[in-house]
Amino acid sequence: MGYQWNWGVFLSPSASGDDTYLGWMFAGFKMTIALSLTAWVLALMLGALVGVLRTVPNKTLAGLATAYVEMFRNVPLLVQLFIWYFVLPELLPTSIGDAYKQSHPVMQQFLASMICLGLFTSARVAEQVRAGINSLPKGQKNAGLALGFTLPQTYRHVMLPMAFRLVVPPLTSEFLNIFKNSAVCSTIGLLELAAQGRQLVDYTAQPYESFIAVTLSYVLINVTVMTLMHKFERRIAVPGYIGGK
């Protein structure tokens, strides 16, 4: 095909002059990690809350939680991202919207991406948390109530400590997804890994090397997260359950 392979291209100085193309890749890598981890924290907190609310006897709260989950699950991630990035600033009160639009562009992209990914993933986390709570034997809740605990106390001291340990394995796959989904944020110009890969294609004219390097970086993230989570899963597995000791 006459294609000139040149892996040395990563070490050559980049178009901006003060960096190498490897440096660009690494900057994208760091952005992907920072975005995914912050969004994950948001997703865990909101997801745990919404997942618990879906199981409470109060119909209004459970209904609101269901609406939340359905809304985030039935609109494509890309559309959600564009709504956070392009639509929301227009609909906010003028003063807040203007403050947002005057902030640093990278800050705007990062904030919109983080909120978008965090909320999108929180709906999925909520479903897993709900499934975990529902998988507990009914006797646990009844025993808690019979001991004189209030419902919130039963959740806090009896059901949630079990449920949160049971949902760790299914949450691993959501955690992997958040890294992959973060690539969608390249569409609003956030310079994460996929966007850097695309930029490298334009600047270096070495498309194969750039894309292979980016693809392998995602595989690396995937393998690392899986290994770490597997260790964590074994540590917190509940004895007597599948996967427990």
Place this chain on the structure above:
Amino acid sequence: MYEFDWSSIPGALPFLWDGMKISLVITFQAVVVGIVWGTILAMMRLSSIKTLSWFAAGYVNLFRAVPLVMVLLWFFLIVPRFVETLLDFPPGSDLRLSSAMMGFALFEAAYYSEIIRAGIQSVPKGQIAAASALGMTYSQSMRLVVLPQAFRNMVPLLLTQAIILFQDTSLVYVSALADFFGASYKVGDRDGRLVEMLLFAGAVYFVICFSASQLVKRLQKKYHPA
């Protein structure tokens, strides 16, 4: 406060419908090819021939480790160049739709194969033993006994995956292909009404996907009244 102006939607409906057709075509063919190729991959993965099962495991794990956006970029930026030289297409021919379809089909096959593998493994072993006792060959027992039962159990999961796939087709945005989302964005951009068009697109996706997922739920209750 922002003043909404929805007036650009009615005139844009034919264009948006053309976009919706592209989204649906990509979804439909990716589901069909994905299920066929996914079934083959699942059977390879469960095969006793080591080379086949390694190949299938490698394929599935690679595609599942890489973001869909990245796979699509491969198919938009790299594969067309390759195909042009290989098949002698005139350079610059519009391969975007065909490469989008190819990318989605190959990507989804990895996900479908995992669903199908779980489905095959959920069929009790006695069924295969019974089939061989009746004198069936491996391929007969797969075709006539195992797969029909496996698919029946998998229908809800396969459909749910199709809904996810339909949402993911919006990512062809990276190739500037005018699917439903791409068309909405273009109209909004042209008329300076991005806010309205994006909200409209979100609402349309929501209505379609929510109704479809409710139908799947009903189907599930009908077949598996638990």
